[in-house]
Amino acid sequence: MKKLFLIFLFIACQLLGATQSEHQDRFTQAKKQYLQAIMTSDTKKEIESLKDLIIYGEKLNENTWKYKKELNKLGGSITEPKKVTTQTVLKPKQPPKQPPKQAPSIVQQPLQTTIKTVTQNENSISLEFNRRVNKSFIDYSKFKDGDDFYDQFDIKGYFKDAYPTKLAMNGVDRIIITQHTNDTLRIRFKNRSNLKIIYIINKSSIIIKVLNLKTQKTGQVPTIPDGDIFYPSRKTIVIDPGHGGKDPGAVNGKLYEKDVVLDVSKYLKEELEKNGFKVYLTRSSDKYLKLSTRTQYANRKNADLFISIHANAVAKSNAHKVYGIETYF
Numbered sequence: 212m213k214k215l216f217l218i219f220l221f222i223a224c225q226l227l228g229a230t231q232s233e234h235q236d237r238f239t240q241a242k243k244q245y246l247q248a249i250m251t252s253d254t255k256k257e258i259e260s261l262k263d264l265i266i267y268g269e270k271l272n273e274n275t276w277k278y279k280k281e282l283n284k285l286g287g288s289i290t291e292p293k294k295v296t297t298q299t300v301l302k303p304k305q306p307p308k309q310p311p312k313q314a315p316s317i318v319q320q321p322l323q324t325t326i327k328t329v330t331q332n333e334n335s336i337s338l339e340f341n342r343r344v345n346k347s348f349i350d351y352s353k354f355k356d357g358d359d360f361y362d363q364f365d366i367k368g369y370f371k372d373a374y375p376t377k378l379a380m381n382g383v384d385r386i387i388i389t390q391h392t393n394d395t396l397r398i399r400f401k402n403r404s405n406l407k408i409i410y411i412i413n414k415s416s417i418i419i420k421v422l423n424l425k426t427q428k429t430g431q432v433p434t435i436p437d438g439d440i441f442y443p444s445r446k447t448i449v450i451d452p453g454h455g456g457k458d459p460g461a462v463n464g465k466l467y468e469k470d471v472v473l474d475v476s477k478y479l480k481e482e483l484e485k486n487g488f489k490v491y492l493t494r495s496s497d498k499y500l501k502l503s504t505r506t507q508y509a510n511r512k513n514a515d516l517f518i519s520i521h522a523n524a525v526a527k528s529n530a531h532k533v534y535g536i537e538t539y540f
């Protein structure tokens with residue numbers, strides 16, 4: 212009897228394994244499909260793949276709230292964003308023309324994302340795309356150079372009027388728009404004080420908004436249009452895996468501290484990024500860095516927190532006396 216039970220258990224485990232990997236396959240496939248749907252603006256496909264992502268994601272214990280949110284948005288009624296009075300500063304010289312009717316049916320593949328207009332008002336810059344956009348269209352970075360803070364937005368898309376163009380915003384030292392690469396538009400804010408910038412994504416538009424401008428018209432509450440709001444000026448953490456290269460740190464046989472702390476640091480980076488932090492490593496490979504290089508790096512990245520990871524060692528005879536962590540300020 213006991214034997215039979217064991218055999219049954221074994222089979223059950225095998226079955227469970229099979230379905231799990233099947234779910235994983237379906238989930239991965241749905242992810243690919245979803246990406247494709249977004250790239251081709253295929254809303255129907257987008258909805259289908261989102262549903263799969265939720266079903267199989269849940270079976271795999273993945274976090275599916277963002278898919279649900281996205282699905283909700285596509286299925287639910289989408290309200291138009293409130294019109295903000297904008298002063299158009301940059302516009303294509305002519306609206307995009309419809310292909311002439313007499314043209315032969317040549318299959319055109321305008322795969323490149325294009326930005327139709329860039330407009331600016333008192334404290335925001337709006338970009339209007341020729342298609343639906345999402346968070347992956349924006350790559351934000353913040354850094355400090357000398358006394359100046361830089362907020363840099365690399366935006367997927369081509370804007371034909373983006374020869375280096377200066378925008379003037381009261382309270383910001385300098386804003387420059389350039390077509391950084393063929394498919395990346397770069398908007399860079401430079402300012403003496405740290406700007407608090409958010410961006411909002413709504414269908415085919417991205418609005419970049421500076422929240423803490425000194426000059427605000429009195430009695431006017433800044434309006435934030437509908438859409439997903441992102442706070443890119445999140446906290447930056449620099450993780451410093453101790454030792455490295457010629458400096459192995461603590462050694463126990465073939466186990467080197469420099470390797471252990473590098474693994475721990477990479478893991479920590481991943482976990483922190485999942486929680487919305489911007490994370491940099493002082494080293495991501497086995498190389499030697501001076502202490503000053505490490506701290507300078509953290510300062511350059513304008514880090515809010517600097518964590519140096521070590522794995523201290525003691526002789527076995529004393530091991531029972533030692534526990535806990537050390538913190539230095």
Ligand SMILES: [Zn+2]
Binds near residue numbers: 454460461468520521
């Ligand atoms: Zn150490």
